[in-house]
Amino acid sequence: MSYQVIARKYRPKTFADITAQEHITRTIQNSLRMGRIGHGYIFSGLRGVGKTTAARVFAKAVNCQRIIEDAEYLRTVTEPCGECESCRDFEAGTSLNISEFDAASNNSVDDIRMLRENVRYGPQKGRYRVYIIDEVHMLSIAAFNAFLKTLEEPPPHAIFIFATTELHKIPATIASRCQRFNFKRIPLEQIQQQLQQICDAEKIAVEPDALQLVGRKAHGSMRDAQSILDQVIAFSVDYENDGAISYAKVAELLNHIDDDHLFAVTDAVLARNPVGMIETAQFVICNGYDEQDFLEKLIEHLRNILMVQNLRSTRLVERPDPVRERYQLDAARFSPRSVMLMIDLLVQTSRELKFQFEYRFRFELVLLKLIDLAGESALSASATDVAAGEPQKKKPALSR
Structure with missing residues (x-):
């Protein structure tokens, strides 16, 4: 058959x-x-x-x-x-x-x-x-x-x-x-649960994080998730390791950009570290990742930070628990205004990048601009605070 x-x-x-x-x-x-x-x-x-x-x-x-x-x-x-x-x-x-x-x-x-x-x-x-x-x-x-x-x-x-x-x-x-x-988009948790049931029925060992990555790649489509799982099973067969499907194998097959590299961008922004930012850009370019895809992943990364800032919770962040904890920490280190400005810049660049001839330089440039943009946002925020505080200091003098 x-x-x-x-x-x-x-x-x-x-x-x-x-x-x-x-x-x-x-x-x-x-x-x-x-x-x-x-x-x-x-x-x-x-x-x-x-x-x-x-x-x-x-x-x-x-x-x-x-x-x-x-x-x-x-x-x-x-x-x-x-x-x-x-x-x-x-x-x-x-x-x-x-x-x-x-x-x-x-x-x-x-x-x-x-x-x-x-x-x-x-x-x-x-x-x-x-x-x-x-x-x-x-x-x-x-x-x-x-x-x-x-x-x-x-x-x-x-x-x-x-x-x-x-x-x-x-x-x-x-x-x-x-x-x-x-028909609604299928939540990630239910996709992951369904894929786990399929793996159990097929007697395939799999890491939960690997299934979560497959579910995220499907973007709410159960059929897409099942098709990706079929591909992952064929790629990940390793008889020396009992045919188990690992997160690393799935990431390799799907050419997935790990969260660590997205956090490397925001760490470089916080540290005002252009060297670290250029190294991240070179990693993306030299390893054959698509620059457009990386910018889209970076927009999603900043969106997660923004959600944590506004909700004071990670419930809308579809990531493993250790990664959610990192988002919780980073949300306290950025101002919401700086995150929104960075998202606006990335969205505009992502839209324009496909029409640029020097797309490699344009990609490197926008990452470096994030550092200056965050710095300008911090300066403008502090200036606003000072301006808002001046009348409060003058009030006692005027009342006398």
Whole structure:
């Protein structure tokens, strides 16, 4: 049997398996219990957060024979049983009641006309025919218009589920005829927990910090995290070390810039140390790291400092505990104003860097500017304090 990638092997098969989208799964399950099933749904959100998966589970549930026939099971469980003929056909990919279309490659008026012709025919088994249209925002305006009448007056046996990453591109005439569900970005802790469960099932030893790094690289997408984990497992196999996945191996594969180098930049700013700053810049350049990526990581680094300063807590800093402690210390050493000024400079430079011919010098220059910028901020802050304090000193003299 050919190898099946992790993202497909561990794809959720029930509503309970879908991570971090309880507000959606609960609503769908309640609609099943109450018999209030709509004809049109829009699932929108970031890539890899469970839109198509939720659509497939929903499609399986509406035709599950046990849900249809067993009122107690419907009321208490409300999950596709996976054992009836309809569920088995779905898992085998032979169900005629569920059709999936890729709107990115089938986006013409003729494709929609074929779909409209197909919609007229009822289900052979079960109650509904479910049409899942992925990347629906890729349909042309003419295709949307051709589909409008069918969506407005659909056959009673038809359910349409549109999945999209760009909700704003769907015409209002289509969106207003559907129930809309916005899928949330998956929190890092839940991604890490899911990856740990996968590693346990695959009998792979892994360091928690390594999984956290994989989760951070996925930016809230479970599918991205699972794809990266597949790659990490292949890269990190070390039979002398029982095939364990270490943080160092993951960082090497992902070409990850360690937090130590980001702290080296802010340490150089605090120490007014241009030599240390240039050494950090040379490390980035000589080791083949992307300068644009480093600046983005540095912006995130300063953002973490700013969050700690304003919240007086590290709860929004997605890092291991030792690194959080370093952020706690650095937050007390910078003023919020200097951090915001440095972020503004980095954002502007990051935007301009891609158009610069001398990008290496521009990269070195912006790091050196951070030192002067922080110094100017400190001087202006102290001058403001002096100016604010002068009237207070004169008040006693004036009162006399």
